[in-house]
Amino acid sequence: MLGRLWYAFEVLVLRRPHLCCRDVADFLMAYLDGELPASQTRAFEKHLAVCPNCVAYLETYKKAAALAKDVCDEDAAIPAPPESLVRAILAARKSAGPGPHDHHHN
């Protein structure tokens, strides 16, 4: 934990110009979100230009998030809820009693 805090200090405060693979992994989200200082963004891109491992890490990091969304979207593509559930929700509202402005129109 202290080691990681020191890395953060070096990268963000001391603006250490040369990043290592660990820095890329630690600050990847900040880089992708455009939240790194300009000098550190340049250092990031300099590292990515010469490190195929980190390029692979970046691509698979993005792909993991995209796969999670694709799979969850597909899983959740379900038909309309059961009619019994809809009626139960509406009935529960009625049995909770009228609010201050409720008028029951049929």
Place this chain on the structure above:
Amino acid sequence: MAAAPASPTPTPEWTPQGEASLLARLRRGEDAAYEELVRGLSPRLLATARRFLPDESDANDALQDAFLSAFKALDRFDGASRLSTWLHRIVVNACLMKLRARGRRDERRIDDMLPKFDGTGHAMEPPSPWPDESMNADRREVRELVRAAISELPDDFRNVLMIRDIEGLDTAEAAVVLGLSEANVKTRLHRARQALRELLDQRLREPARANAGGKGL
């Protein structure tokens, strides 16, 4: 298995103007308006609940709890966001409450799932690209791997991933729902994504390593 259609295309009623008109009718207490709200939004809100709570009964309960909370809070809804967005947040909250009520599962520590580096800052296991066939979410095997990996994440980190990357709430909204600072949301999201990458990497590259030995996926 053919994929079911995605959440229905929003009908004209779910435009900002349509929602404003519906909100006015809800505030007048019109029964028909409540029915329109429940029938119109239930499909997509139930889809959200099912992402957090795969058990159908739990998801249905969370949806019902969410609607009833929303009905009680309608007078306090200030209209700063869209009605559908507000309800979406209430459903996410209802799901988190249901998950918290269950108590913690035995789970691995997130630090055990993060990439490891040596003293010079190099990865202990250098990353490499994933095989092309592993990138296809249409494949049943890939979907099962991804679902299994997501469920393996510790709850606090899986919830952030679900809320930010899958439900699409922004950092500020996620912070409110989770009761965290925005900085904590960002840190947890990054760790969740890193852990998910590691879990998928182990599983998706195994077939490629197996192929090198002559076995298929």
